[in-house]
Amino acid sequence: MIALIRYTFATVLHTQRYLAPLLLFMGLMGVLTVNGSGPLPPAYASSAGSLFICSTWLTIALMSLDDPPQRAIVVVTAGGRSLTVLLAAISTALLSCLVLMAFGLFFPLWMGDYVVTTTDLLLGLEAQLTCALVGIAIGVLCSRLVFKRQGYALIAALALVMGALFAKGMPPVNRLFTLMATTPDAAELLAPTGVMLAISAIILAVFTVATQFVAGRRE
């Protein structure tokens, strides 16, 4: 698994497919969090939203790195375990998001004027992780493994991202943002955000299983 993650990282670095989603993340962070002040939860909602879109795009890019013959070689090299190859791509996306999470956690503090507590930081971590997991889940489902035509994958990804962001009260993303925008006290938000995190983990697991099932049926 570690060797597969290293290979995926090396490939994505060589192809520079990470650049576009990374620049989008940086741009959104700059627009949404610079010169902020007051309670931290709304600022961290912005970080989490930026990471949500970035993680979706990054995951789609990661899942499309290898063309079908190369993917066939990787699967056979990994002992025929296509699920392991899929999990390695997901782990690579997750590790990349962890790096971005650190940026999303401290950039608002650096550029704005906030009173920081440990609870705020914990909430920021939970919120970003929630959005990263949902973004990765959408990216996995809208990958080449499920959609042969990239245009359809793009439309499906946009629909799911928009739905998750704007469907009123829908957990975990929209519900999380509503809570963080309306409740200034981080301590009150920790428990409901934890529930959203659990839901996002379940969504990722379900989407991963669905992707593996569809890819298996295709073969």
Next chain:
Amino acid sequence: MLRLQSVSKRYGRGDWILRDVDVEAPAGEIVAFAGGNGSGKSTLLRIAVGLSRPTRGTVAARPPVVGYVPDRFSPNERMSAAAYLTHMGRVRGLTTSAASARAGQLLDRLALVGGKHAPLRSLSKGNAQKVALAQALLVEPGLLVLDEPWSGLDADAHGVLAEIMTEVASSGSTVVFTDHRESVTRARATRTYTVSRGRVCLEGPEPQATEQRPVSDVVLAAGRDGRVPQDLAWKQLDGVTAVRRDATGVRLRVGRESTDALLFTALQHGWSVETVTGTTTDHHRTPNSATNGDMR
């Protein structure tokens, strides 16, 4: 021994690509699948290596370590050949140093042009094929599966590939390959299956005097315009079953159906046609005689 039992395959509700295929690939043998484009060879190999599941039937006794070379390998990556092979070696469980050393050995043996550190996307088709072959051999495979492995390789690499296949089979592993040219499968394989419209049948191992097919004996000489003709890998050309070179030129035995194409190729490369004589020969050849290929 890899065994495919009553294997059938179709995608979705489409046409059957393979129907009731029974194949045995014993350890120590080089097994060939011959057939035209779209006959189902590649699908059969994908099932053999475990990339694709049969719609019906079973695959039994697949060895744990499988090396696979697909028919197309054109990675659009900046990563170097050496780095790519090192990564693949690590995925197979080698240490970084062992994977790097093994990659170097294989690339040296296959004579990769452009160097080990050339980006993969800058490699020609033949050189990319060499990298694909090297990744399949990083760890000694129990089953080596090659889809049209000679495609794009130069004459020297043809010989090295044949050596490697023989070595892998001699070590007790199974080698399976496809090629659309009967001459290649006859020359390299110890067991040949023909694939046609999804049906697979084993070619008879014993010569049968009743089954004869027309062949042509072709004598080629240097061109009369003084040009030196280009020597070709005659045995790799479609339909060529025997080759003999002498001081004045080359004598070939070729299946009648491939004679025109051979003559056209020869003329294009500066040869002059001395004689073409029609005759007949046994359709089936024993494995031992098939690996020889010299005209007596």
